Amino acid sequence: MELVGMVREAKRRMAEECLSWAEGRTGERDPFQMTFNYESVYVSDWSKLGFSDVDYGYGTPMAAGPLVNCDLIASVIVMKAPAPLAGTRLLASCxxxxxxxxxxxxxxxDLA
Structure with missing residues (x-):
């Protein structure tokens, strides 16, 4: 899948880009500057934080994830699928x- 390859490549580059930036080897370019276009997608993994495993007084929740109300930043949040399903749910705002x-x-x- 193209998206998986893109995420893996970005993760592979992250340590070197961070070190280059910290050592001042990127000139004026900040690789961590947020962009508000299709150039970057910010990915956050919530699937292993345990929010969906906690009993909040009424049993474990069907689903747990962030309240996202920002249309300015392209993002994908990885979450556990809602109970009783297994797998992953992606919350995309991009x-x-x-x-x-x-x-x-x-x-x-693509789904057909």
């Missing part, structure tokens, strides 16, 4: 409003 119809059409095509 398509601008003007591209949503085309994105949805392509997703339906």
């Amino acid at each position: 398509v601008t409003k003007e591209h949503t119809d085309d994105f949805a059409r392509r997703m339906r095509k």
Whole structure:
């Protein structure tokens, strides 16, 4: 899958890019500067934090994850699938409003 390869490549580069930046070898470029376009997607893994394993007084929750209300930053959050399902759920916020119809059409095509 193309996305998996992109994430793996970014993770592979991260340590070297951080060291280069800390040593001042990147010039004025900050590799960790947030962008607000399709250039970067920020990935956060919540699947192993244990929120869905805690009994909050009424049993364990069907699903647990962040309240996301920021359309400015392209992001993907990895979470456990809601009970009783096994697997992974992805919460993605990475398509601008003007591209949503085309994105949805392509997703339906890929799922068919």
